[in-house]
Amino acid sequence: MERKLSEYISLSQTIDVTKSSKKIKVGILSSFTINGLDETLTVKCSELDIEYKSYVAGYNQYNQEILDPKSNLYLSAPDITFLIIDIRTLLNEIFHHPYSISSSERKKIVKEKISELRNLILQFKKNCRSKLIISNFSLPSYSPSGLIETKSEFGFHDMISEINQELSKIAKDESSVYVYNFNQFVSKFGEKNIFDYRQFFIGDIKIAFDYIPYLANDLMGYIKPMLGLNKKCIVLDLDNTLWGGIVGEDEFDGIELGQSSNGKAFVEFQKHLLSLWQQGIILAINSKNNFEDAIKVIREHPDMILKEEHFASLQINWNDKAQNLKAISEELNIGLGSIVYFDDDPVNQERIKQEIPEVLTVKLPEDPSQYTDILMSLNDFNVLQKTDEDLKRGKMYSQQRQRVELEQSTKNIDDFLKQLNIKVKIKKADKFTIPRISQLTLKTNQFNLTTKRYQEEDIIKFSSDNNMIVGCAQIEDKFGDSGITNAFIIEKNDKEWKIDTFLLSCRIIGRGIEDAIISYILKEAKNQGVEKIRADFISTKKNSPAEGFLPNCGFKKENEHWIYDLKDPIKSPHHLLLEAE
Amino acid sequence: MSEKLYTIISKVFSVPISVINDESGPETIESWDSFNILILVDELENNFNIKFSVSEIIDIKNVKDIKRHLKNHGVV
16 A cells, blocks of 8 residues: 655655665656655655655756756756656647647647657757656546547547657657656546646646655656666465465365466466566565475466476475575575565565565465456566566576586586586677666676676767777577676776776676686787786675685785786686687 | 644644644744645545535635634534
8 A cells, every 4th residue: 555645745854864875866857746756756765775866846847957958957967857747738728729720730739749859858868867757648538529539630639649659759769768658657547536626726736646656656666677676586475376275285176276266366366477477577486385286286287377487496395484585596596685575474474574674575465366466566577678688587597497407417517517518709889788788787786896887878988988898798508598697897098907897697607607708808908918907896795706706817906906917827717618709 | 623633734744733723824834835735635634524625725824724614514
């Protein structure tokens, strides 16, 4: 349940998040009174330990703020800016009297409005590095032409649909611009609820304040992935979570799945989980059961939508559930903070909340008919860009399981590595790899020397700088393609190069890949007559896996930095093949 | 009515109940602005299960006015 706006406003006065490693600067521009949004975002950010700063433009000042290169908005240097314009403001007189003019005049007006919006977006981009989230326009349920609105030649509703479509097209071409589907927001909660005539007449309020918290919730959907707070994995209980009843007691034929009303609810829930898996969300099981009982349902039940191949880890045993969750996190090498946990039992929910607060434990009601709605309401799986690697993630995790099986059956590590036939392909930053390089800097926590976070725009800037090298590596082995799983950024000087960023996706650590890539960089530097390479290790809560890397590669500590003297011989591993573009 | 009303006013404007009286208004309560009045109206409507008209809302200048309108809606 969402809290009331008045609660957010009073809570916001008591909040003090400073010195958090997660910071966000937000710009808010709107064409009407949107009081309370800033306060609600303050509270919602503080709950995620985010240091929130904002600039809220004056009432209906969005044009001036965007068009004036010296505006206060730009001075505040936001990371993300929300621009919310309502349809009444955009269409002005035409909103009430669309049929006072001809259809060709309506078309002309729509063209003008689109070019106004395009200009605002382009000016914003020119003046500011912030991401821009622009809302689209809600389609009113009313039309003065009544029933025959749908027969009108480029009618009132067509005008708004056309503007929305064109707006989406503009955003598709601009990597830092996103359309917030405000029209969908209004249809979700209902026009009669969102638009309150009393609040409109008294205060020019066009989103009733009961709904500001829900709007803020949607907007948080953009903030979370910017700070790498999006979730990657759903861990599921089995009994009364994926099917009704308890397989150990009710037996294979006695569980509810498929036919009954409750059974349909579980099937629906599974279908939505599968669609998230197809988008790259990892699924895993954490259940207290006899393994044989439970796996039989997963393998053989005709109404089971999720199959064994969809689960990256199956912790089905009588161990403590918190211990199992930690085992899943270790097995899959993903942080506990990336996990969402679904379990119908309130006692288990409470236990996990207390024991592992980083995990997002979902409050599931007893009634399974609500499960799907709760799953779909989570805005934690959003990403701001989707790469090929994301979509293939489910498959990659099953390949990983096969690698582990090989490792366990091979006696020594060198034999195992040789058998993998690893191929490392070094690539330059280009329009295909830039989104992934940015994503890796935003998401990689463990094997990351400096944990510097870069948006796509930053990477574009670096890659066009002659004094910098931005690269990445794609890794393949006999089990499949792991995609681009390494990135590096180097600042070049004549005598010394500085490693700004060097990171490796956790799923490929420990196979000598990092050694091969660093030795490639060292050789490149040597070939170009460089004398030294400087690197830093900036310690965080999570990056201990990268701690020993520099000294192991032969870097020596001098003052605060790690230095590699290129007069020293450069070692490189022999079990893998390295190619550079 | 007064006790419940004062509790709501105190919450919405973030002021202690002890400073609220019939004459309280924008001069004595700093956070008393047009937006917070709307928040207050929303809270009153939910708590007393009534609905104010626009003219009643814009007529509210102090606590006395609120009491008068509540009485007109049958809140005692």
